[in-house]
Amino acid sequence: MLHIREYQSRDRVAVLELLKSLHGEYKRTVLPPDLFDLTKDRDLEAAFGEYFSDVESHQGRDFMTLVAEDTDGRVVGFIIGGVEHDRWDEWTPTGVIEDWFVVDERRREGTGSGLYGRLEEWFRSQGCRRVKSDTWWSNQLSRQAHSKLGFQEYQVSFIKRLD
Ligand SMILES: CC(C)(COP(=O)(O)OP(=O)(O)OC[C@H]1O[C@@H](n2cnc3c(N)ncnc32)[C@H](O)[C@@H]1OP(=O)(O)O)[C@@H](O)C(=O)NCCC(=O)NCCS
Numbered sequence: 001m002l003h004i005r006e007y008q009s010r011d012r013v014a015v016l017e018l019l020k021s022l023h024g025e026y027k028r029t030v031l032p033p034d035l036f037d038l039t040k041d042r043d044l045e046a047a048f049g050e051y052f053s054d055v056e057s058h059q060g061r062d063f064m065t066l067v068a069e070d071t072d073g074r075v076v077g078f079i080i081g082g083v084e085h086d087r088w089d090e091w092t093p094t095g096v097i098e099d100w101f102v103v104d105e106r107r108r109e110g111t112g113s114g115l116y117g118r119l120e121e122w123f124r125s126q127g128c129r130r131v132k133s134d135t136w137w138s139n140q141l142s143r144q145a146h147s148k149l150g151f152q153e154y155q156v157s158f159i160k161r162l163d
Contacts, residue, residue, distance in 0.1 A: 095123030
């Protein structure tokens, strides 16, 4: 397994590249073209740059980013978790997996599970008794990885084009 550690500001460029791969190339491979077009971000750089700045500025408080690094110091995977507070929910706070990605050539070596395991420890330390996560319906890799880690599938979401 690779070295898993907390995100540091020097990882920003690498994590942004992986975020763009997840929501660009990878998403394109798992969704039918019409659904990809309907849900894609026009400008990945802008959308994820802004999102990740927000995540970064709350590191260790509302968000936790962990990275997996290979022996050459290259970041080959990451996970971002957030803690959601809802005063009307008796289960609050809930841990949420926001984004989770390991580069293709380093998958199935235990890195994804290792990243999630560290995030789950952090969720517990924040008082969470439950973790939520979602993905695109046709993302089999994600469904298999979640199932292996003990998640159950419970929700389906819908989208429709109006123009
Ligand atoms: C999901 C992901 C992060 C898992 O990372 P990983 O490093 O491959 O995960 P692990 O090696 O720890 O595998 C965990 C388990 O998932 C399942 N799994 C992973 N890849 C699989 C595959 N190709 N076929 C079947 N099961 C698979 C297995 O049960 C595996 O455990 P096992 O090897 O002990 O049987 C990675 O597959 C990925 O980046 N996928 C693309 C992006 C994505 O789907 N992200 C998550 C949702 S946004």
